[in-house]
Amino acid sequence: MAEERPLVLVTCTAPVNIAVIKYWGKRDNDLILPINSSLSVTLHQDQLKTTTTAAASRDFTEDRLWLNGEEADVGHPRVQACLREVRRLARKRRGGSAEDTAPLSLSYKIHIATENNFPTAAGLASSAAGYACLVSALARLYGVEGELSEVARRGSGSACRSMMGGFVQWQRGERLDGRDSLAHQVAPEMHWPELRVLILVVSGEKKQVGSTAGMQTSVDTSPLLKHRAEVVVPERLALMMRHIRERDFEGFGQLTMQDSNQFHATCLDTFPPIFYLNDLSRHIIALAHRFNTHHGHTKVAYTFDAGPNAVIFTLADTVAEFVEVVRHSFPPATNGDQFVRGLPVGVASLPEELLTAVVTEPVPGAVRYILHTKPGPGPQLVDDPSQHLLGADGLPRCRA
Amino acid sequence: MAEERPLVLVTCTAPVNIAVIKYWGKRDNDLILPINSSLSVTLHQDQLKTTTTAAASRDFTEDRLWLNGEEADVGHPRVQACLREVRRLARKRRGGSAEDTAPLSLSYKIHIATENNFPTAAGLASSAAGYACLVSALARLYGVEGELSEVARRGSGSACRSMMGGFVQWQRGERLDGRDSLAHQVAPEMHWPELRVLILVVSGEKKQVGSTAGMQTSVDTSPLLKHRAEVVVPERLALMMRHIRERDFEGFGQLTMQDSNQFHATCLDTFPPIFYLNDLSRHIIALAHRFNTHHGHTKVAYTFDAGPNAVIFTLADTVAEFVEVVRHSFPPATNGDQFVRGLPVGVASLPEELLTAVVTEPVPGAVRYILHTKPGPGPQLVDDPSQHLLGADGLPRCRA
Incomplete structure (x- = not known):
């Protein structure tokens, strides 16, 4: 210089x-x-x-x-x-x-x-x-x-x-x-090499309330947020660190879903209420629970931020199957080119009983594309x- | 005998x-x-x-x-x-x-x-x-x-x-x-003679989780419900009784909306989460808030139970105007016969600035009918x- x-x-x-x-x-x-x-x-x-x-x-x-x-x-x-x-x-x-x-x-x-x-x-x-x-x-x-x-x-x-x-x-x-x-x-990032992330980028709908304004209103009006911050989060944080340390996907996934839901619960407890989840989010949430129920344990975990996209945590051996479930649940509007982006995804064919149990009422075009990624530096x-x-x-x- | x-x-x-x-x-x-x-x-x-x-x-x-x-x-x-x-x-x-x-x-x-x-x-x-x-x-x-x-x-x-x-x-x-x-x-029931109730009966969608099973899961899994029951409700109950005693619609209406939202927040904090509100409920909630904001105070208050219908509390002098707002927001699918049932509703014409401020993105047919009633014995x-x-x-x- x-x-x-x-x-x-x-x-x-x-x-x-x-x-x-x-x-x-x-x-x-x-x-x-x-x-x-x-x-x-x-x-x-x-x-x-x-x-x-x-x-x-x-x-x-x-x-x-x-x-x-x-x-x-x-x-x-x-x-x-x-x-x-x-x-x-x-x-x-x-x-x-x-x-x-x-x-x-x-x-x-x-x-x-x-x-x-x-x-x-x-x-x-x-x-x-x-x-x-x-x-x-x-x-x-x-x-x-x-x-x-x-x-x-x-x-x-x-x-x-x-x-x-x-x-x-x-x-x-x-x-x-x-x-x-x-x-x-x-x-x-290399601590949990099997961990994968699927981002379901959904169609339309702009964010309604910006997060800066939204969280301020929540702090001012939600009694549940106060309790969450003071009592619930300290317990959950310790638990989450243990799940990560132990690479325990069952615990990690469940707590991830619970904490996403609780965040949105505090948004709803805000006055006037803030909604970031919509009917499509509910659909994706229900799909994840049906998928886990079908398998008898937590194989995918959703989390939603202050916007409509869904983020799914899963393990490498589940990616191909779950992507196929998403493709069946939200059939791509066009020919499906570019429906899956990011890291390569293998091919999976879904057993009939999984399709029957998990894929109910498909919503064509609701998911624009899936981005496949993983933890990084x-x-x-x-x-x-x-x-x-x-x-x-x-x-x-x-x-x- | x-x-x-x-x-x-x-x-x-x-x-x-x-x-x-x-x-x-x-x-x-x-x-x-x-x-x-x-x-x-x-x-x-x-x-x-x-x-x-x-x-x-x-x-x-x-x-x-x-x-x-x-x-x-x-x-x-x-x-x-x-x-x-x-x-x-x-x-x-x-x-x-x-x-x-x-x-x-x-x-x-x-x-x-x-x-x-x-x-x-x-x-x-x-x-x-x-x-x-x-x-x-x-x-x-x-x-x-x-x-x-x-x-x-x-x-x-x-x-x-x-x-x-x-x-x-x-x-x-x-x-x-x-x-x-x-x-x-x-x-x-005669304590507050002006109080009125409008039930917006919405189309379709069966209840997904029965309330008996739902509340049991909430008790078992929602940390926010526990806090609500132990800390929030006792305070709110005392406040609500005062609002009723004083016939204070501003206080009554706001607390009614807040408590409905908090109940649904605890449903969302349940695991797996329970959703009784859908995109139409969100639409009605937003409409009520826009209506109140336009008037500068609380003229209508929504509450939702474990089902999709909306119940609106308001005062007699607001019924005709709000019913007209609902009619514009959810234009009846048929000719509108029987769209309003129950107690008679007067005629109101909506000022242009109210329509512009409050009625956004109408959803035809989403509300089947409105039932107009009041407190009773x-x-x-x-x-x-x-x-x-x-x-x-x-x-x-x-x-x-």
């Missing part, structure tokens, strides 16, 4: 995560401190990732931000909070001197470009990956290392869990300043300069 | 009730003791009632029961529990002597016929009215007076609340034998012998 280099570019990728013990409700809106701890599985970036390039140059005249090629408001308070926090850490690292003598001046303006490899409209929690990626890229740019989940949390609560791979806990913390509200890895630095989203001029590259 | 009379006939009617603080969960399945107190509004029998004729004769060779003209199983444990309890009270009243010397012997076999003036399939809690009516008729037959809610409770928990008119509390009670788990009138003795459901031969009369 010699002075003659006019432009410094860093590109990172970051993953999506899916909570199995849900986060819903803040005890501090500004610092984004949760009312309860949560636990998630980081998904593999081969299927779902955000890529962010951050660039700094003394030639830039203002901070700028592009999301999926469109210029966006860099002044967004959460973007600014992340930027401010990374710069604060950089300043601290540089000895806290008021004099800024490092090659990459903290006073340089920055350009940021970010892109998802999945449609934002698909309702796949893009803000967690987005802020995790932003913070990772900025930290690399400024040479900041170490604990960054606290910074990512300032962008979006669940983003702190995308700062690590595998199984990640976001600890509620006790301090008012939030310094102990951090993410920790419970187990790395945390944010990655992209070494290949051809992958930068910003060109030598510091502006977004035209990408095919 | 001289000995020469071969047949003694008694006919009673009994009302349906709608809980505003919901009952869900038993602490004793046999005695039907609830985990929390509940509170309901008794609906007027001009619109919804069960009629039951009980007859005793020394000529009857066996106990028999007819429901809506079809013979049914008189050996049903809950029917038998009611019969046994009424006879026990009669025996006690007659001095507990082993010798049965009263004109109507307790050893005579009985015939019972019962009918609803509304379709059972409409999902309007018929068991509460049914058991309240059975117990009322049997008590009259045997000359038993006084506290009968305990007996009705043995037929169906919520039946005890149909033993009184107006606003009725079913107290949880503390005793293991259930002797203090009784219904009490909080206020008579408890069980009634029918004096007119032409109204008996059993003829002089002790068998069901053919009715037009």
Whole structure:
């Protein structure tokens, strides 16, 4: 980083995560401190990732931000909070001197470009990956290392869990300043090699109530949410960690479903009530229970966030069969090309008695496609300069 | 009741009730003791009632029961529990002597016929009215007076609340034998003359999980239900009684909606989850909130039981307008004849700005009809012998 280099570019990728013990409700809106701890599985970036390039140059005249090629408001308070926090850490690292003598001046303006490899409209929690990626890229740019989940949390609560791979806990913390509200890895992504994730991307229906507004209303009005945060979650968190440690799918799956249901129950207990589950979600839930009942134990487990897509956890040996069950239950509207995406899925033929017991009242076209993925690692630095989203001029590259 | 009379006939009617603080969960399945107190509004029998004729004769060779003209199983444990309890009270009243010397012997076999003036399939809690009516008729037959809610409770928990008119509390009670788990009138039906009830009878969809099985699963699996019963309901009950005493529709309506939502939240927190609300229920809930928001205060309040129909509480001056809103939101499939039933509804024309703000995405045919009713009295003795459901031969009369 010699002075003659006019432009410094860093590109990172970051993953999506899916909570199995849900986060819903803040005890501090500004610092984004949760009312309860949560636990998630980081998904593999081969299927779902955000890529962010951050660039700094003394030639830039203002901070700028592009999301999926469109210029966006860099002044967004959460973007600014992340930027401010990374710069604060950089300043601290540089000895806290008021004099800024490092090659990459903290006073340089920055350009940021970010892109998802999945449609934002698909309702796949893009803000967690987005802020995790932003913070990772900025930290690399400024040479900041170490604990960054606290910074990512300032962008979006669940983003702190995308700062690590595998199984990640976001600890509620006790301090008012939030310094102990951090993410920790419970187990790395290779801990449970058979674990698989199927995302059922459903058709239509926009999110009705945004999660920031929704959780605030829940905190203000739901007596059940308060009880969940104070009493239920601490017990469940300990239990979930044990299930993960022991790779106990029966326990993991059941608790995942129960916690998803309880999160949506607290939404319903909110006033006015918030509904993220619809008749199709009910259909998928009932299908999963019929499938498990037919097999006599928990082979698939659903979880739903603040949107209509269903996420199914299962083990590798069940993927082909369950995908076939979904195909029969929600026959693809078109010829079925691209109905299954992501990791390869084997062929399964369904026994007649399984079809009869499990596939009732098919709903054609209700599921747009299934994305097959698995647990994956945390944010990655992209070494290949051809992958930068910003060109030598510091502006977004035209990408095919 | 001289000995020469071969047949003694008694006919009673009994009302349906709608809980505003919901009952869900038993602490004793046999005695039907609830985990929390509940509170309901008794609906007027001009619109919804069960009629039951009980007859005793020394000529009857066996106990028999007819429901809506079809013979049914008189050996049903809950029917038998009611019969046994009424006879026990009669025996006690007659001095507990082993010798049965009263004109109507307790050893005579009985015939019972019962009918609803509304379709059972409409999902309007018929068991509460049914058991309240059975117990009322049997008590009259045997000359038993006084506290009968305990007996009705043995037929169906919520039946005890149909033993009184107006606003009725079913107290949880503390005793293991259930002797203090009784219904009490909080206020008579004329206490709040402006209060009105609109039942939106919706199309299709049978109840998926019966309430007896459902509430048992909830007690066994929902941590939120336990908290609701122990902590939330006692507070809400006191508050609801105050709202009723003060005829405070704002408070009454809001708490009614909140408690309905919380009941359904505990169903969702049950494992496997139970869903009684569907997309149409969500539609009606959202409509009610938009209507209230438009008016700037609570003018209508929804409540849903373990079935798909919506019950709306409102005041007399709002009925015509809200019915018109429902007609616009769920345009009747046919020409709209009989779309509104029960008490007369005035004509209202909706201001354009109300229509724009409140009626979004109409769903034709989703509501079959609206039944307009109001709070009403408890069980009634029918004096007119032409109204008996059993003829002089002790068998069901053919009715037009």
